[in-house]
Amino acid sequence: xxxxxxxxxxxxxxxxxxxxxxxxxxxxxxxxxxxxxxxxxxxxxxxxxxxxxxxxxxxxxxxxxxxxxxxxxxxxxxxxxxxxxxxxxxxxxxxxxxxxxxxxxxxxxxxxxxxxxxxxxxxxxxxxxxxxxxxxxxxxxxxxxxxxxxxxxxxxxxxxxxxxxxxxxxxxxxxxxxxxxxxxxxxxxxxxxxxxxxxxxxxxxxxxxxxxxxxxxxxxxxxxxxxxxxxxxxxxxxxxxxxxxxxxxxxxxxxxxxxxxxxxxxxxxxxxxxxxxxxxxxxxxxxxxxxxxxxxxxxxxxxxxxxxxxxxxxxxxxxxxxxxxxxxxx
DNA sequence: GAGTGTTTACGCTCGT
DNA sequence: ACGAGCGTAAACACTC
Numbered sequence: 473x474x475x476x477x478x479x480x481x482x483x484x485x486x487x488x489x490x491x492x493x494x495x496x497x498x499x500x501x502x503x504x505x506x507x508x509x510x511x512x513x514x515x516x517x518x519x520x521x522x523x524x525x526x527x528x529x530x531x532x533x534x535x536x537x538x539x540x541x542x543x544x545x546x547x548x549x550x551x552x553x554x555x556x557x558x559x560x561x562x563x564x565x566x567x568x569x570x571x572x573x574x575x576x577x578x579x580x581x582x583x584x585x586x587x588x589x590x591x592x593x594x595x596x597x598x599x600x601x602x603x604x605x606x607x608x609x610x611x612x613x614x615x616x617x618x619x620x621x622x623x624x625x626x627x628x629x630x631x632x633x634x635x636x637x638x639x640x641x642x643x644x645x646x647x648x649x650x651x652x653x654x655x656x657x658x659x660x661x662x663x664x665x666x667x668x669x670x671x672x673x674x675x676x677x678x679x680x681x682x683x684x685x686x687x688x689x690x691x692x693x694x695x696x697x698x699x700x701x702x703x704x705x706x707x708x709x710x711x712x713x714x715x716x717x718x719x720x721x722x723x724x725x726x727x728x729x730x731x732x733x734x735x736x737x738x739x740x741x742x743x744x745x746x747x748x749x750x751x752x753x754x755x756x757x758x759x760x761x762x763x764x765x766x767x768x769x770x771x772x773x774x775x776x777x778x779x780x781x782x783x784x785x786x787x788x789x790x791x792x793x794x795x796x797x798x799x800x801x802x
Numbered sequence: 803g804a805g806t807g808t809t810t811a812c813g814c815t816c817g818t
Numbered sequence: 819a820c821g822a823g824c825g826t827a828a829a830c831a832c833t834c
């Protein structure tokens with residue numbers, strides 16, 4: 473099956489990629505925001521490398537309004553911005569339907585870090601990703617399964633049960649307090665080392681049994697939950713959780729790169745401000761640079777001009793992609 | 803029934 | 819070559 477998948481992929485690559493482009497390697501496809509074909513007939517994305525895109529070109533914020541919720545889009549209804557036009561070497565197309573150069577772990581982390589409470593539900597993660605990256609409005613079953621897998625599989629994500637006064641489906645997900653530097657090497661495609669926590673054994677006891685529910689007083693100590701009224705954090709909220717739980721905010725205040733302002737191009741940020749917080753709960757106020765590369769030896773973006781660094785990062789990424797292609801390295 | 807969460811398996815790329 | 823990290827598929831259990 474997988475063999476068929478890759479065979480089909482290869483075949484499609486052979487037939488779809490225009491002669492003026494070089495087929496991307498698997499890694500380019502998967503991790504570098506390029507083409508990822510799956511099944512025959514699936515929406516075809518053809519990266520044009522005539523001009524490096526900005527991060528905003530991966531996002532949809534310039535097309536979103538507060539009333540426009542992202543739509544479920546199938547491959548037939550993808551508003552393709554004209555393949556012919558898109559393939560024109562003189563007219564670079566938008567990258568909104570190219571796979572963003574972030575791993576799922578990165579995307580989840582973005583979602584959590586851009587939440588005011590640093591806790592999000594699974595559906596909020598889905599929504600965040602689809603809002604931000606039109607690419608993920610396609611083939612939702614596939615990537616959403618991967619998201620769920622990533623959440624369960626990676627120690628850096630911690631499940632927080634809903635409080636009794638907030639009934640609903642699913643739990644909240646937050647970042648492990650020690651996971652903030654997962655990407656500090658500057659590469660958001662692939663971490664150099666997977667986050668592994670000893671504390672997870674304690675923190676995640678609630679994963680396996682309702683008897684271990686966070687609201688079970690017996691577990692409150694194990695989980696190091698805050699129970700102090702002085703802290704203003706509600707009972708059941710992990711002590712490391714940040715704002716709005718007052719004294720806990722500091723632990724999540726590391727200089728994270730996934731603030732929305734860091735992943736959109738400057739020219740799109742103004743559009744972003746239209747967003748109704750109720751429907752578009754991102755917080756551009758949390759803003760630090762998003763270094764996006766590292767394995768190529770280029771320095772990650774540093775603090776300073778954040779907009780510049782964010783766009784620069786992706787531009788650099790694409791310039792590298794162009795270089796790889798033009799030199800036949802891909 | 804749909805959504806959510808866990809787990810296993812497999813294949814790929816990358817770094818050592 | 820090998821292990822790690824990642825993406826994907828799938829099966830299954832659980833919850834709402």
